[in-house]
Amino acid sequence: MIRGAFRSVLPFVVGIPLLAIAQAFVPQAYFLWIVTIGVNVVLAVSLNVVNGFTGQFSLGHAGFMAVGAYTAAKVSLAFAGVRIVGLPEVVSDQLAFAFALAGGMGAAALAGFLVGMPSLRLRGDYLAIVTLGFGEIIRSLIENTTVLGEALGLQGLPKRTNVVWIGVSALATIVMARRLAVSTQGRALFAIREDEIAAEAMGVDTTGYKVRAFTISAAYAGLAGGLVGHSIQMVTPAMFTFIRSIEVVVMVVLGGLGSVTGSILAAVVLGIAIEAFRNFQEYRMVVYALLLVVLMLLRPQGILGTRELWDLRFFRRVPRPRPLAATPGGASPTDVRDEP
């Protein structure tokens, strides 16, 4: 228990001061890079909980991101100019932002729950199409809603996202995913991934666990949405098309379904690639699509499979604390295995 809590808190104790230092030194020119990479990490790691840990396949991450972004934006706009009595302006603003992000997460979680309930009762591949559809529906509803600014979106959000918020969000997502992986909940998710029927026979409430994983994942997508909106100071429906969802899926599949460090690695690499090759944007999606097909034909488990970086032989020599429990290995949901 105590060690568990320690492991959850330690990254933040070490991370926040480092992030604060980074905040002071990172030149403004690189701020957008950091936002892109950080948000990608949050998105990829959270999607991995559904697509990697549970072996389901969601294609609607951008939809939940939109729900989070718009909710956070609305909360922020409602708080604009309001100052909590007795607090200095900076603290008051940051509290309002924290509140907006929490609101975004909550709304996205609710949306995830509502979408997941009916679709997760069915076989895995239904989810892919249903979530893709929902992502697009959420977007088209926003485009047709006057209070949400229709196609123009919401403008003039306060600029609150900074390196510390990005870093803390990424850390929170990673810690969540790792802590989940070594928990009873996580074991149930892996069991569902390995064999849903067997898991059910062993008493795992498969639908319940799937819906929970899906809800958690949607909440973090909402967090990412809030961060993006408050860094470029606006939210528009065009930011949350299915293209965004596919991008995240490519990261998760490339890194390895089920590998948290794999997702981080892919999110960082692709994030840098996106920023560096802005001029070749029209080819980006074609490259992603080819990447998916070729990866499935040649290395279906992605770069790392279900392993984490520290499971690789190269890193085994590095001394590290005894793991709380054996790293959950098992077959990647896309691993080479014969199905009857």
Next chain:
Amino acid sequence: MTELLQHLINGLSLGTIYALVALGYTMVYGVLKLINFAHGDVYMVGAFAGYYLGAVIGADRSPNVGKAALVTIGAMAICGALGFVVERFAYRPLRHRARLTALITAIGVSFLLEFGFQLNPLLRAPVEFPPGPAPRFFPALVDLGPPLEPLGATVQRIDILGFVVAILLMLALQWIVYRTRFGVAMRAVSFDPQVAGLMGIPVNRIISGTFVLGSALAAAAGIINASSRPRIEPLMGLMSGLKAFVAAVLGGIGSVPGAMAGGVVLGLVEEFVAGYTSSRYRDAIAFTVLILVLLVRPEGLFGKGQVEKV
């Protein structure tokens, strides 16, 4: 009354398109248990194949029925070939792998088509290919004269022709599936591929044939749709494909008559709901239907409830 009739006509016209595309989803699901994500994009490719063929043979300058038939059959052949190639090189190597692998590949193929077609033209002559992201306008392949106006409603003659062609194609499919040796083999494979193989059925060839058949129907749907709604663009297969999938689920995925009925029902529901409320939320209607089906009767109208076995 007039309004009701108009919605009925529009709904039937839309519904037959969904039905034709839904047939491809349902047949492939039947034999492979794979949701062929790229199927909606085959429908898009069909529309573009028709557009290019029409330009090459000059159907836009002097429309007539012969050229229209040529364009339709040509597009069906091109898409049939596309379906064959996709199955052979993307899906078949993964057939014995985890099911998710095939799904991810299907998603990849789908986006490859969608975004490949959005690239700026690399080829200039004889046609500009790929077409690029801007929408293009499908030429009128046949000139049938002014619209009919029964009871005050407007019916384009091309819609009637499209409807008739769609029904004929569905009857032909029905005949193939239930009256030919290929159809028997297809149903056997869909029942149990392993045992079908042991009985001497060439499973691979049957699966290829299923893809060709489904893709050809999607191409026909693309042409019929583009003839009455001439705006075509590389992303048009996305929403239509999703809706056709909903139609297949509504009818009971894996069931051929189910897909036809599901398509028509979905077209009518969409047209009536959008017509009597607001067309702004047109796309959301199909998904409301999907949710209701999944909650109330997940096996669909014609499907059999199946117990998943180990």
